[in-house]
Amino acid sequence: MLTQAQEVTFRNRGVIRLPGVLPTEISDRTREEIVRLAEKVGCLAEGCWQREALAGDGHHKTATRYNKLVKRLRKVTGRNGFMTSSLHAAMDELVGGAALTSWSEKSELLFSRPASRGDITAPPVSSSATLRPPRGPFPWHVDVPRLATTGVIGVQMFTFLHTVESGGGGTAIVTGSHRLLNGVTVRLKEIKRELEREPFFRALYARDRGDVAGLFETTGRAGGVDLEVVELVGEPGDVYLMDLRVLHTRCSNTRPTPRMMITQRFVLESVRPQLKYRYFGLAAT
Numbered sequence: 001m002l003t004q005a006q007e008v009t010f011r012n013r014g015v016i017r018l019p020g021v022l023p024t025e026i027s028d029r030t031r032e033e034i035v036r037l038a039e040k041v042g043c044l045a046e047g048c049w050q051r052e053a054l055a056g057d058g059h060h061k062t063a064t065r066y067n068k069l070v071k072r073l074r075k076v077t078g079r080n081g082f083m084t085s086s087l088h089a090a091m092d093e094l095v096g097g098a099a100l101t102s103w104s105e106k107s108e109l110l111f112s113r114p115a116s117r118g119d120i121t122a123p124p125v126s127s128s129a130t131l132r133p134p135r136g137p138f139p140w141h142v143d144v145p146r147l148a149t150t151g152v153i154g155v156q157m158f159t160f161l162h163t164v165e166s167g168g169g170g171t172a173i174v175t176g177s178h179r180l181l182n183g184v185t186v187r188l189k190e191i192k193r194e195l196e197r198e199p200f201f202r203a204l205y206a207r208d209r210g211d212v213a214g215l216f217e218t219t220g221r222a223g224g225v226d227l228e229v230v231e232l233v234g235e236p237g238d239v240y241l242m243d244l245r246v247l248h249t250r251c252s253n254t255r256p257t258p259r260m261m262i263t264q265r266f267v268l269e270s271v272r273p274q275l276k277y278r279y280f281g282l283a284a285t
């Protein structure tokens with residue numbers, strides 16, 4: 001299924017985009033179920049997402065409504081399988097035919113609330129006049145530690161439940177970062193400290209979530225590797241396959257509708273015993 005160029009890109013950059021490889025029916029069906037549920041709990045009314053209801057701003061009622069929605073949405077997306085045999089085949093090619101196993105049993109929903117108070121990055125793609133400055137650094141992370149092995153140890157799939165445009169909260173990744181810190185064991189909590197030895201990552205970790213201007217044109221070099229900050233944007237049917245070692249983060253959604261993506265992680269059976277599952281609780285904010 002994959003071309004040699006795609007395999008080379010995956011090795012060098014740690015990610016490939018496969019436009020339109022999934023039938024859109026599953027995304028469409030899932031999105032429709034989500035809309036129905038959101039209407040039921042009052043987060044969506046007459047086609048408009050209710051920012052107040054989604055704000056989860058500490059007010060008991062809104063927080064409860066939002067949490068209820070997310071809990072139900074996770075069930076919906078978990079029920080629907082997003083993987084196809086050709087996608088499995090593509091992943092197998094990327095790991096040289098080694099046996100892969102699904103890390104999380106089901107596909108997971110990545111849901112970000114629409115732009116509203118407190119969640120806004122600049123430049124806002126929102127008409128809201130009540131924007132508060134964003135808070136804190138981006139939660140850059142990887143989901144797996146570095147192991148003594150040097151090659152790929154797993155692949156993460158991302159797809160879209162609707163069109164995610166730039167600024168719409170698509171996952172941000174640092175291409176090339178999977179090629180750093182290999183061959184020695186580096187625990188998850190040590191990865192930041194190790195990467196911060198390089199000016200490129202120091203600047204990235206120090207950056208505030210509100211400072212998105214130019215973020216996705218950021219390029220650099222560390223340890224002889226070319227690096228670039230890339231935003232995963234696309235539409236239903238599009239898939240990104242990412243090396244599990246790539247540094248990535250949730251991004252603020254500056255648009256007036258929620259960001260809804262699907263992800264699923266796969267690891268080599270051979271390394272599974274060495275990996276302790278660590279879930280960051282970032283599937284919904």
Ligand SMILES: O=C(O)CCC(=O)C(=O)O
Pocket residue numbers: 110111143169170171172248249250251263280282283
């Ligand atoms: O886009 C997101 O919500 C972040 C995804 C993420 O951090 C992950 O899959 O580990």
